[in-house]
Amino acid sequence: MEFQAIVDRLRALNAPGIVEVDEPRAPDKETKDKGRSGRPFVMIEPASLVDILHLCRDDERLQMEVLIDITASDPAVDDANLWILVELLSVKHRHRLALKALLPKANPVLPSATAIYRAAQWHERECAEMYGVTFEGHPDPRNILLPDDWVGHPMRKDYEFPTEYHGISCE
Amino acid sequence: MTDLKQQHTPSIQPSSEEERILPSGEREFFFDVSTSDLEINMGPQHPATHGVMRVLLRTDGELVTGAQPHLGYLHRCAEKIGENVEWLQYLPYTDRYDYLSAMNNNLGYSLAVESLMPELEIPRRATLIRTICAELNRIASALIAYGTYGLDIGAFTPFFYAFREREWIQALFEKICGARLTYSFIRIGGVFNDAPPGWLKEVGMFCDVFEEKWREYYDLLVENHLFVMRTKDIGIISEEMAYDFGLTGPMLRGSGVDFDLRRDMPYMDYKEIWDAGVYQIPLGRGEKGTTGDCWDRFYVRVQEMMESIKIVRYCLEVIEAGPVIGDVPKVIKVPPGEGYVGIENPRGELGHYVHSDGGKIAVRCRVRAPSFVNLAVLEDLMPGTLLADSVAIIGSTDIVVGETDR
Amino acid sequence: MSELNRQRLFYTVLAFLAFGSAGKGLLEAGVEGLMFSIFASLTLGGAAVCIWERSVVRSAFALMATFLGVAGFFLILGSDFLAMAQVLIYVGGVLALLLFGVMLTKPDLNERSLPRIGAATALIGGGIAFLVSQMVGVGVKTWAMAETLEEPTTKAHDIGIAFLDPKQYVVAFELAAFLLTVALVAAVYIARRRTEDFTPEEGQV
Amino acid sequence: MSFLALVQDTITKDNVMGTPHDGGNFVTELLAKIRPEWLPEWMFILTAVGIAVGFIVAMVSVIAMWSVWMERKVSGHIQCRYGPMYAGGWHGWAQTLADGVKLLLKEDMIPKGADRALFWLAPAIVLAGIFGALAAMPLSYDWYFARMDLGVFTILALGSTTTIGVVMAGWASNSKWSLYGAMREAAQVVAYEIPLGVSLLCPLMTLGTFSLLDASREQATLFGWDCGMGWAVFTNPFNMAAFVIFWIAALAETKRAPFDLPEAESELVAGFLTEYSGIRWSFFFMEEYAAMFLMSVVGAVFFFGGFETPLTALMRAADLEGGVLYNLVCFGTLVLKAFAGVFLMMWLRWTLPRVRIDQVMTMGYKYLTPLALLCVLLTAVWEYVRYLVVG
Incomplete structure (x- = not known):
């Protein structure tokens, strides 16, 4: 299925929380729009992420069996939001779907998708330690790549690098 | 750690749940002797964890009752570095996460960046050289997987046989780009330089020799009775489980799922090659035991080497002279946008999510590492197996710790 | 001390x-x-x-x-x-x-x-x-x-005779063999006992 | 006729050869010639024992040294490489010597949590066991340390004490990997001692002796013709089957691949050897190689004719029996045959993957033991028939 067909299907299913559909566009000099390249995605409300994932997995025409990735992105220091990026893949129908949600940095709380995809478990752990996103209902919310006692969330743009670690200077 | 300790309750109450079906089909019971479980650290310096990974095992005699992988010993902040160096400067870092298939990593990253640059045209010769290099590297990586899996099972010699051919591949790479392990050869817009004279011919020679040697590999391990005894019916991943854990690549195909990104979501010229009917997708069919067992995964990897050879042969046939790199400036400025490209790495889907705001440096450079995802399945696979089986299972996931930790 | x-x-x-x-x-x-x-x-x-x-x-x-x-x-x-x-x-x-x-x-x-x-x-x-x-x-x-x-100077010859000669040790030999066989069969029987045979108390040996 | 009587007849048939030479061990004999008058007997015996022990220690060292070099060359050539090539010049012959020096000079570490006494004692017990077993091995018809009529029984018995040393090493290391190695060793050896012993019964019944010397002499004649080719595997087909069982069990007893579970590198790091280093570590390897050699000797003597080849028969015909040359040829024959066995062990090790512990147990208890017992029965029948026919 093409991207547009997937979006239509999602709309037909009354998928909750769809904010907008963002597709790449050519730059436009008149409106001073720099344009956007890359691949299209669906913008959603963070709260309805789990519902949409449920829908995507269980609907027989979408049938996204595989959760490829859950990660976050911090677009800029002064941006108020984190981006939550979800990649889905349908093995049977051979199509992909990218989801994106804006999550306020002030209160980065998101329901966990672990119950739907087990694959989410480790991605969410990584996302949590790197960006400080709290996944509610995650069964094993420990650090995965960083040490257990690591302070701060390194992938945030405003992260300050530590000057020492356990008495060892990092200068 | 804490989690394991909470679960730590010596099994005194006998129940039918403790019944286990042995690989041989017999039923075994564990009930009469109440022993205390042993917590044992497999790694980070254990020979079977393929690098600095640690698995915390809970064992009852030889039986593994709990397993918990601990990662992060090789964490090198690859993604953070990606947000701090220029587009092209990041390319050598991609070599370092899956250091056994560096060409494929270069390729994945380059394709992801190129997906943000719609104007950029990749010359056909560059694409074909890319394909040749990526497939040769896939063979080299599969050879390591083959050899080290033999080591895990206890057979030493296949490892050296695999290295014999891998050495040739590395020599080929050395001739084309000067490096043997971390190539940085496939660049944004094409490849670094053209193949030296005679190189393509030597690749053809390699293909001829490899086809003969491959038979040797097959007889040495794949059909070896002891090897089959050790790997069949161990670590069975069902189709549903594979989906659930997001497995990709040989792990998924070992479970009998016919899915290969090269064919099903073609990038570069793979669609043309598939349409030419050059290669097939080997699948695990449970020939020796159950579909999705360790043997099936291993079998898929070994078969894929041959398929890669076929692809290389096709590329050698159709390749023509021409430029090898598109019109790329020294300092690349990528138009704003965000893209995700997943390619078929030897270990599964290697995804790069890149986000550009139009500058010289990425805003976000995410690596979706296949080993990282594939490793998560250990937690479910290992309990209920023997200690030796757990080693076989780790080996069959074919992880590269550089990639899991990035 | x-x-x-x-x-x-x-x-x-x-x-x-x-x-x-x-x-x-x-x-x-x-x-x-x-x-x-x-x-x-x-x-x-x-x-x-x-x-x-x-x-x-x-x-x-x-x-x-x-x-x-x-x-x-x-x-x-x-x-x-x-x-x-x-x-x-x-x-x-x-x-x-x-x-x-x-x-x-x-x-x-x-x-x-x-x-x-x-x-x-x-x-x-x-x-x-x-x-x-x-x-x-x-x-x-x-x-x-x-x-x-x-x-x-023990030879296989002498041992064989000693074990099998009715005048010497054949009775002891056979008795020991019988005992060991019984023990073996019993061991196999115990090892093959099923879960249902065990009460929880018995399990806590 | 009952089975019992059948066995009795088989055993009691008069096929024990007269011993060609009745005397003490050759060290004692040698020393007796130069014994001074004033030396009291006990001191003389102690000296003789000391020299014999020194000889055995030297023998173990040489066997281990040669075997290690051989293993490295064999594995190298199997694996498309050369193995050691530099130390000492010709094909790296001095590599093991150099390694030995390195191991001697290495720091002798005992882990903090280890049981020091047992950690110290374990290599000693392992070595003592194998030395004792080697003492029962004759070098030729006239050269032996002890004239033992129970030679093979002694070898098996003393060889089995090395198990305790290995188990002790594993436990004393206070490492979980070592403990696993020790437990696997205990389980494996107990399981395979039975098929090993039982399968050896077949040639023992054919030859009618426990003594390695007599067994070898017995195999000189084929159908009454002293041609040096009356090997047990030729005179009785079931001995061949017994040899296969014996060989598998011997591999398990000497913890060689595919039965190297006690030290399974990819599973248990190094098993019971994990915490050992330096010369202590090398003691275990000396034991392993000596045990390989000893098992090959037992196999060679009881299945493949021991000292006997047509060459020895020829020398007997030429009336050279008892001479130094004859003994040297006997010695060389046995060593060659034994090292052929050692080579076979190495070949298997570098070819086959390791088996799993439950497969080891299944193989030992479910297949090898009953098969060995069946072999014994069939051998008995065959020998009885042969006794009736040939007489």
């Missing part, structure tokens, strides 16, 4: 006993006496360690000395078949199995509350008295030595 010192004293005394008895044996009865003394020290020393040692696994290892010492006696008496059977079965088989079970226990030196001060002191005191009496040659007469250390 601390536990460690007591242990050291015990082993020192044991070593003195062994060397003393060996020396005495050598002086009084030549090589035969020497051999007897060595094997006797091994047997008794191993047994003493086995009883005295706080670690179960060490006790089990000490049994090896006892078994070897007993095998040595058989050798002195000229029955090398018995000696080798003793080593093969008791050291190679029984002890290995014993260790297999015992090793599953924790390596905790304080977990056994067997003879602490009383037995150890008694043993050391007795040992010293014995040593002194032996060395000075007062009181205790030496045991009568075997006449000679005979060259062992």
Whole structure:
């Protein structure tokens, strides 16, 4: 299925929380729009992420069996939001779907998708330690790549690098 | 750690749940002797964890009752570095996460960046050289997987046989780009330089020799009775489980799922090659035991080497002279946008999510590492197996710790 | 006296006993006496360690000395078949199995509350008295030595005859075989008992 | 006729050869010629024993040294490489010597949590066991340390004590990997001692003796013809089957691949050897190689004719029996045959993957033991028939 067909299907299913559909566009000099390249995605409300994932997995025409990735992105220091990026893949129908949600940095709380995809478990752990996103209902919310006692969330743009670690200077 | 300790309750109450079906089909019971479980650290310096990974095992005699992988010993902040160096400067870092298939990593990253640059045209010769290099590297990586899996099972010699051919591949790479392990050869817009004279011919020679040697590999391990005894019916991943854990690549195909990104979501010229009917997708069919067992995964990897050879042969046939790199400036400025490209790495889907705001440096450079995802399945696979089986299972996931930790 | 010192004293005394008895044996009865003394020290020393040692696994290892010492006696008496059977079965088989079970226990030196001060002191005191009496040659007469250390001449031929001749050991042989078979069948039966046969109480052996 | 009587007849048939030479061990004999008058007998015996022990120690060292070099070359050539090539010049012959020096000079570490006494004792017990077993091995018809009529029984018995040393090493290391190695060793050896012993019964019944010397002499004649080719595997087909069982069990007893579970590198790091280093570590390897050699000797003597080849028969015909040359040829024959066995062990090790512990147990208890017992029965029948026919 093409991207547009997937979006239509999602709309037909009354998928909750769809904010907008963002597709790449050519730059436009008149409106001073720099344009956007890359691949299209669906913008959603963070709260309805789990519902949409449920829908995507269980609907027989979408049938996204595989959760490829859950990660976050911090677009800029002064941006108020984190981006939550979800990649889905349908093995049977051979199509992909990218989801994106804006999550306020002030209160980065998101329901966990672990119950739907087990694959989410480790991605969410990584996302949590790197960006400080709290996944509610995650069964094993420990650090995965960083040490257990690591302070701060390194992938945030405003992260300050530590000057020492356990008495060892990092200068 | 804490989690394991909470679960730590010596099994005194006998129940039918403790019944286990042995690989041989017999039923075994564990009930009469109440022993205390042993917590044992497999790694980070254990020979079977393929690098600095640690698995915390809970064992009852030889039986593994709990397993918990601990990662992060090789964490090198690859993604953070990606947000701090220029587009092209990041390319050598991609070599370092899956250091056994560096060409494929270069390729994945380059394709992801190129997906943000719609104007950029990749010359056909560059694409074909890319394909040749990526497939040769896939063979080299599969050879390591083959050899080290033999080591895990206890057979030493296949490892050296695999290295014999891998050495040739590395020599080929050395001739084309000067490096043997971390190539940085496939660049944004094409490849670094053209193949030296005679190189393509030597690749053809390699293909001829490899086809003969491959038979040797097959007889040495794949059909070896002891090897089959050790790997069949161990670590069975069902189709549903594979989906659930997001497995990709040989792990998924070992479970009998016919899915290969090269064919099903073609990038570069793979669609043309598939349409030419050059290669097939080997699948695990449970020939020796159950579909999705360790043997099936291993079998898929070994078969894929041959398929890669076929692809290389096709590329050698159709390749023509021409430029090898598109019109790329020294300092690349990528138009704003965000893209995700997943390619078929030897270990599964290697995804790069890149986000550009139009500058010289990425805003976000995410690596979706296949080993990282594939490793998560250990937690479910290992309990209920023997200690030796757990080693076989780790080996069959074919992880590269550089990639899991990035 | 601390536990460690007591242990050291015990082993020192044991070593003195062994060397003393060996020396005495050598002086009084030549090589035969020497051999007897060595094997006797091994047997008794191993047994003493086995009883005295706080670690179960060490006790089990000490049994090896006892078994070897007993095998040595058989050798002195000229029955090398018995000696080798003793080593093969008791050291190679029984002890290995014993260790297999015992090793599953924790390596905790304080977990056994067997003879602490009383037995150890008694043993050391007795040992010293014995040593002194032996060395000075007062009181205790030496045991009568075997006449000679005979060259062992057991042949398969003789053993076969001895085991199968109705006038010799066939009854004992058959009885032992029967006993072992029963034990084996019973072991197999126990090993194959099903889960349902077990009540929870039984499981907590 | 009952089975019992059948066995009895088989055993009691008069096929024990007269011993070609009745005397003490050759060290004692040699020393007796130069014994001074004033030397008391016990001191003389102690000296002789000391020299013999020194000889055995030297023998173990040489066997281990040669075997290690051989293993490295064999594995190298199997694996498309050369193995050691530099130390000492010709094909790296001095590599093991150099390694030995390195191991001697290495720091002798005992882990903090280890049981020091047992940790120290374990290599000693392992070595003592194998020395004792080697003492029962004759070098030729006239050269032996002890004339043992129970030679093979002694070898098996004393060889089995090395198990205790290995178990002790594993336990004393106070490492979980070592403990696993020790437990596997205990379980494995107990399981395979039975098929090993039982399968050896077949040639023992054919030859009618426990003594390695007599067994070898017995195999000189084929159908009454002294041609040096009356090997047990030729005179009785079931001995060949028994040899296969014996060989598998011997591999398990010497913890060689595919039965190297006690030290399974990829599973248990190094098993019971994990915490050992330096010369202590090398003691275990000396034991392993000596045990391989010893098992090959037992196999060679009881299945493949021992000292006997047509060459020895020829020398007997030429009336050279008892001479130094004859003994040297016997010795060389046995060593060659034994090293052929060692080579076979190495070949297997570098070819086959390791088996799993439950497969080891299944193989030992479910297949090898019953098969060995069946072999014994069939051998008995065959021998009885042969006895009736040939007489």
